[in-house]
Amino acid sequence: MSVLKNDRLLKALLRQPVDVTPVWMMRQAGRYLPEYRATREKAGSFLNLCKTPELACEVTLQPLARFPLDAAILFSDILTIPDAMGLGLYFTEGEGPRFERPVRNEQDIAALGSPDPEQELRYVMDAVRTIRRELQGRVPLIGFSGSPWTLATYMVEGGGAKNFALSKGMMFDRPDLMHALLGKVADAVTAYLNAQVAAGAQALMIFDTWGGVLSPRDYEEFSLAYMRRVIGGLTREAEGRRVPVILFTKGGGQWLPEMADSGCDGLGVDWTTDLKDARRAVGDRVALQGNMDPCLLYASPERIRKGVADVLESFGTGPGHVFNLGHGIHPNIEPEHAAAMVEAVHELSPPYHR
Amino acid sequence: MSVLKNDRLLKALLRQPVDVTPVWMMRQAGRYLPEYRATREKAGSFLNLCKTPELACEVTLQPLARFPLDAAILFSDILTIPDAMGLGLYFTEGEGPRFERPVRNEQDIAALGSPDPEQELRYVMDAVRTIRRELQGRVPLIGFSGSPWTLATYMVEGGGAKNFALSKGMMFDRPDLMHALLGKVADAVTAYLNAQVAAGAQALMIFDTWGGVLSPRDYEEFSLAYMRRVIGGLTREAEGRRVPVILFTKGGGQWLPEMADSGCDGLGVDWTTDLKDARRAVGDRVALQGNMDPCLLYASPERIRKGVADVLESFGTGPGHVFNLGHGIHPNIEPEHAAAMVEAVHELSPPYHR
Numbered sequence: 001m002s003v004l005k006n007d008r009l010l011k012a013l014l015r016q017p018v019d020v021t022p023v024w025m026m027r028q029a030g031r032y033l034p035e036y037r038a039t040r041e042k043a044g045s046f047l048n049l050c051k052t053p054e055l056a057c058e059v060t061l062q063p064l065a066r067f068p069l070d071a072a073i074l075f076s077d078i079l080t081i082p083d084a085m086g087l088g089l090y091f092t093e094g095e096g097p098r099f100e101r102p103v104r105n106e107q108d109i110a111a112l113g114s115p116d117p118e119q120e121l122r123y124v125m126d127a128v129r130t131i132r133r134e135l136q137g138r139v140p141l142i143g144f145s146g147s148p149w150t151l152a153t154y155m156v157e158g159g160g161a162k163n164f165a166l167s168k169g170m171m172f173d174r175p176d177l178m179h180a181l182l183g184k185v186a187d188a189v190t191a192y193l194n195a196q197v198a199a200g201a202q203a204l205m206i207f208d209t210w211g212g213v214l215s216p217r218d219y220e221e222f223s224l225a226y227m228r229r230v231i232g233g234l235t236r237e238a239e240g241r242r243v244p245v246i247l248f249t250k251g252g253g254q255w256l257p258e259m260a261d262s263g264c265d266g267l268g269v270d271w272t273t274d275l276k277d278a279r280r281a282v283g284d285r286v287a288l289q290g291n292m293d294p295c296l297l298y299a300s301p302e303r304i305r306k307g308v309a310d311v312l313e314s315f316g317t318g319p320g321h322v323f324n325l326g327h328g329i330h331p332n333i334e335p336e337h338a339a340a341m342v343e344a345v346h347e348l349s350p351p352y353h354r
Numbered sequence: 355m356s357v358l359k360n361d362r363l364l365k366a367l368l369r370q371p372v373d374v375t376p377v378w379m380m381r382q383a384g385r386y387l388p389e390y391r392a393t394r395e396k397a398g399s400f401l402n403l404c405k406t407p408e409l410a411c412e413v414t415l416q417p418l419a420r421f422p423l424d425a426a427i428l429f430s431d432i433l434t435i436p437d438a439m440g441l442g443l444y445f446t447e448g449e450g451p452r453f454e455r456p457v458r459n460e461q462d463i464a465a466l467g468s469p470d471p472e473q474e475l476r477y478v479m480d481a482v483r484t485i486r487r488e489l490q491g492r493v494p495l496i497g498f499s500g501s502p503w504t505l506a507t508y509m510v511e512g513g514g515a516k517n518f519a520l521s522k523g524m525m526f527d528r529p530d531l532m533h534a535l536l537g538k539v540a541d542a543v544t545a546y547l548n549a550q551v552a553a554g555a556q557a558l559m560i561f562d563t564w565g566g567v568l569s570p571r572d573y574e575e576f577s578l579a580y581m582r583r584v585i586g587g588l589t590r591e592a593e594g595r596r597v598p599v600i601l602f603t604k605g606g607g608q609w610l611p612e613m614a615d616s617g618c619d620g621l622g623v624d625w626t627t628d629l630k631d632a633r634r635a636v637g638d639r640v641a642l643q644g645n646m647d648p649c650l651l652y653a654s655p656e657r658i659r660k661g662v663a664d665v666l667e668s669f670g671t672g673p674g675h676v677f678n679l680g681h682g683i684h685p686n687i688e689p690e691h692a693a694a695m696v697e698a699v700h701e702l703s704p705p706y707h708r
Contacts, residue, residue, distance in 0.1 A: 163684050165652050172653035172661070215625045215647050217664070254607055254627060271569045273608060293569050298519050299526035307526070310571070330517050 002137030004241075009071045009140050010203060013244035013266045013287045015320040021312065021349035022070035023342050024142075026268075027328030028063040029075045033335055035062045046091055050077045053126035060131050064139065066335060067342040070322075071139050071203070072131060074196070076124055078146035078207060081188050082155045084115035095159070102158030104166070109181050115188055117195030124192075125199040132200035143201030145193050147208035147249075148185040148230065149223035152178065155185070164213055171222055178222060186226040190233040197235045197243050205246040205268070206230065212251020219255060224262060231263040246289055250327060253278070260285040271326030275315040287320040292341070294325040297333045301340035308344035317352045356491030363425040363494050364557060367598035367620045367641045369674040375666065375703035376424035377696050378496075380622075381682030382417040383429045387689055389416045400445050404431045407480035414485050418493065420689060421696040425493050425557070426485060428550070430478055432500035432561060435542050436509045438469035449513070456512030458520070463535050469542055471549030478546075479553040486554035497555030499547050501562035501603075502539040502584065503577035506532065509539070518567055525576055532576060540580045544587040551589045551597055559600040559622070560584065566605020577603070578612060585617040600643055604681060607632070614639045625680030629669040641674040646695070648679040651687045655694035662698035671706045 004010070008022035030036055039059050043049035050056060060075040079097050083089035088100030103109060115121055131141055146154075154160065156167040171178045193204050211223040227247060236243055247259055248268025256278055259267055266287035269278045271294075278288055296307040308323070315321040323345045329338060358364075362376035384390055393413050397403035404410060414429040433451050437443035442454030457463060469475055485495055500508075508514065510521040525532045547558050565577040581601060590597055601613055602622025610632055613621055620641035623632045625648075632642055650661040662677070669675040677699045683692060 163686075164649055165684065165686065168647070168649035169652040172650055172657050212626065216628050216631075218647070219626075251605065251626065254631075272566065272573075272605065274570050277570075277608075293522070293572070295518055295522035296526055298523040303526050330519065332517075332519065 002135075004137050004140060004202070006070055006139045009142075009322060010241065010244060012319060012322050013203060013246065013289075014242060015284070015287050017319050018353055019350065020346050020353065021321050021323045023323035023345040024069045024071040024073065025063070025325055025329050025338065025341075026073075028067075028069065028073065028338075029059045030329060031331035032329055032333040032338070033062055033066070046077070047089065050075070050080065051123045053123055053130045056123075056127040057130040057134055060127075061134060063338075064135075067339055068346065069139065069342060071142055072135060073142040073205070074124070074128060074131065074144060074201065076127065076144070078144075078150065078209070079154055080121055080124055081115065081145065081185065081192055082151055084120035085112045085155075085184075085188060087155060097154065098159040099155065103152075103155045103181060106177060106180075109177060109184065112181075112184050114184070115191075117192050121192060121195070125195055128196050128199035128201055140202035141200060142203045142205055142246075143193060143196030144205040144207060145189045145230075147206050147211060147223060148182045148189055148226035149214075150208055150210045151185050151189070152181050153210050155181070161210075164210070171218065182222065182226045186229050190230045193230070194233070194235045197238050201243070202238070202241070203244045203246065204234065205248060206264075208247065208249040208252070211249035216255065219249075219252070220258065223249070224255070224258060228262045244287075246322075248289070256281045266320075266322065268324070269326065275311060275321070279315060287322060288315065289322040289324050291324065291326040294327050294330055294333075297325075297329065297337045297341065299337075301337060304337055304340045305344040305348075308341055309348055312345070312349055312352055315352070317354075319353075321352075323349070356489075358491050358494060358556070360424055360493045363496075363676060364595060364598060366673060366676050367557060367600065367643075368596060369638070369641050371673050372707055373704065374700050374707065375675050375677045377677040377699040378423045378425040378427065379417070379679055379683050379692065379695075380427075382421075382423065382427065382692075383413040384683060385685035386683055386687040386692070387416055387420070400431070401443065404429070404434065405477045407477055407484045410477075410481040411484040411488055414481075415488060417692075418489075421693055422700065423493065423696060425496050426489060427496040427559070428478070428482060428485065428498060428555065430481065430498070432498075432504065432563070433508055434475055434478055435469065435499065435539065435546055436505055438474035439466045439509075439538075439542060441509060451508065452513040453509065457506075457509045457535060458524075460531060460534075463531060463538065466535075466538050468538070469545075471546050475546060475549070479549055482550055482553035482555055494556035495554060496557045496559055496600075497547060497550030498559040498561060499543045499584075501560050501565060501577060502536045502543055502580035503568075504562055504564045505539050505543070506535050507564050509535070515564075518564070525572065529575075536576065536580045540583050544584045547584070548587070548589045551592050555597070556592070556595070557598045557600065558588065559602060560618075562601065562603040562606070565603035570609065573603075573606070573609060574612065578609070578616060582616045598641075600676075602643070610635045620674075620676065622678070623680065629665060629675070633669060641676060642669065643676040643678050645678065645680040648681050648684055648687075651679075651683065651691045651695065653691075655691060658691055658694045659698040659702075662695055663702055666699070666703055666706055669706070671708075673707075675706075677703070
């Protein structure tokens with residue numbers, strides 16, 4: 001493995017001093033880039049793009065060629081695990097991801113496979129290895145997974161949910177079943193993330209996209225508890241360095257203190273919480289990642305620069321901040337606007353690190 | 355006007371003692387009721403249902419015939435104001451509300467009408483009068499409006515938004531335009547709500563459906579400030595009683611203290627915040643309305659009863675609680691499940707009022 005030339009991200013996530021605030025964007029390899037759309041076209045389908053390591057590597061590196069980002073993030077789908085457990089993932093035009101065999105009862109849960117990441121998910125591990133080789137140590141590579149709760153909602157609903165009728169129905173009426181499902185998924189997520197680290201991922205992020213639709217008590221019992229369990233089972237060192245773990249619950253601003261005690265190193269924060277309040281809530285326990293409103297990238301470069309300045313000022317001085325959007329970059333953003341954001345972070349952040 | 359026989363809602367919103375916790379449901383007159391679907395069918399279109407006072411009255415009263423609810427809420431659409439301002443509201447199958455003439459620039463804002471509620475919105479006022487007459491004082495009637503920010507997002511987007519690209523784009527790049535729009539909408543909302551009170555509404559609710567997609571600073575500047583302005587202009591007494599005002603920002607759990615200082619009497623709380631935390635945050639300043647996860651109504655009546663008990667216990671003893679769901683009732687809920695909730699509130703709440 002090459003020596004890491006830019007380790008700002010890893011340092012910031014461990015709350016160690018850096019020269020400038022590191023920056024990357026959730027969904028930075030995505031549809032807002034014309035070169036991504038070209039590769040996606042070449043791949044024929046989204047799933048084929050995910051399952052072809054060379055193409056997944058190609059799109060992972062595309063944003064790095066355009067912007068001086070401080071991290072790469074593995075290009076993949078969050079539903080690779082349920083697919084590998086036997087649910088049969090497919091994509092429909094306009095309707096998003098669907099499963100051929102959703103999980104609805106005891107039998108369905110019993111039938112779930114325990115995927116070996118180097119077998120059923122080998123294409124992901126091959127992508128990680130390919131990306132690491134091609135990165136040549138320029139920036140660290142972030143591996144990721146969906147949270148157990150988030151994956152379970154898709155598995156029970158059979159795809160994206162509007163009201164979470166089936167998944168919450170199971171959670172409320174048959175908590176025993178939901179816990180059995182979450183336990184299996186948590187084990188699969190743990191193995192998957194550890195395999196990514198073994199293949200070369202240098203930091204990990206857990207996306208809890210749907211934890212924020214739960215009440216505080218249900219969030220603790222059905223989402224956070226299983227993320228804690230995953231984190232407890234993770235390899236935390238590789239290539240002689242700590243592998244930091246970032247936890248992100250969209251809409252979880254009220255639960256940051258509990259999340260900070262999960263064993264993670266950093267917390268993703270969406271834009272509905274001020275970083276100064278988030279910092280007050282978590283103290284010195286974890287780093288914070290975020291949190292510009294992704295819609296600010298619709299505005300002019302001057303306005304974007306002001307938005308960056310506001311986020312930097314809200315976090316304030318000292319270590320422990322990774323700049324990011326508060327959610328994935330929208331597909332219809334001008335790449336020049338993303339460039340303005342990245343540039344502004346590097347230009348405006350040094351005073352906060354003196 | 356008839357003497358009000360059941361004034362639990364009004365008392366609870368003013369934090370006065372009651373015998374049992376009053377209960378109603380957001381969207382209680384809605385698609386989950388077969389009799390609503392029949393009237394909707396008879397009306398021919400959703401818009402016609404809203405614009406025909408007798409039919410709006412009919413659906414408003416339907417849930418009261420089924421459940422011993424403690425309030426009626428005017429059946430109407432939140433987009434009546436922009437329609438009356440000249441935008442041309444229409445509904446498309448599967449895509450929801452659309453405007454023929456969205457607001458995109460200075461000229462569009464200058465061209466907006468100042469609707470006279472007893473002219474362009476007379477059908478709403480007639481509905482209020484008809485409902486009051488038919489209610490015969492059984493329970494109070496709640497009038498409502500969308501918040502200025504929420505209405506402005508629809509007006510700029512031309513309908514429902516996915517990413518709020520256009521409305522947030524205007525907010526970030528042309529805050530002067532957005533403020534001009536919000537000012538006009540706030541004046542129209544104030545006149546509209548006052549006309550509802552004059553027509554017979556006994557409490558008011560402001561639905562800030564999309565305030566929760568803003569950052570804290572943008573929420574204060576573009577949503578809360580205009581709700582404060584609306585509240586400041588409202589008639590607060592009618593028929594010798596105070597007309598309580600409820601403010602509800604979906605996803606606004608982190609901003610309850612600021613919302614409590616808006617001049618309102620009660621705050622709607624969604625299910626992502628525990629009422630005990632909400633109560634701690636707002637102290638004795640306002641009543642709280644909510645906040646059972648609407649998905650709990652997918653579960654069994656026994657589980658629903660437990661959910662009701664949890665919410666009652668979280669609020670605790672003393673006055674100032676109006677039981678509700680944390681969001682509108684979903685369209686595919688069994689009416690019997692709503693009945694189980696209402697019954698449980700009345701059965702389980704007396705100990706909290708001794």
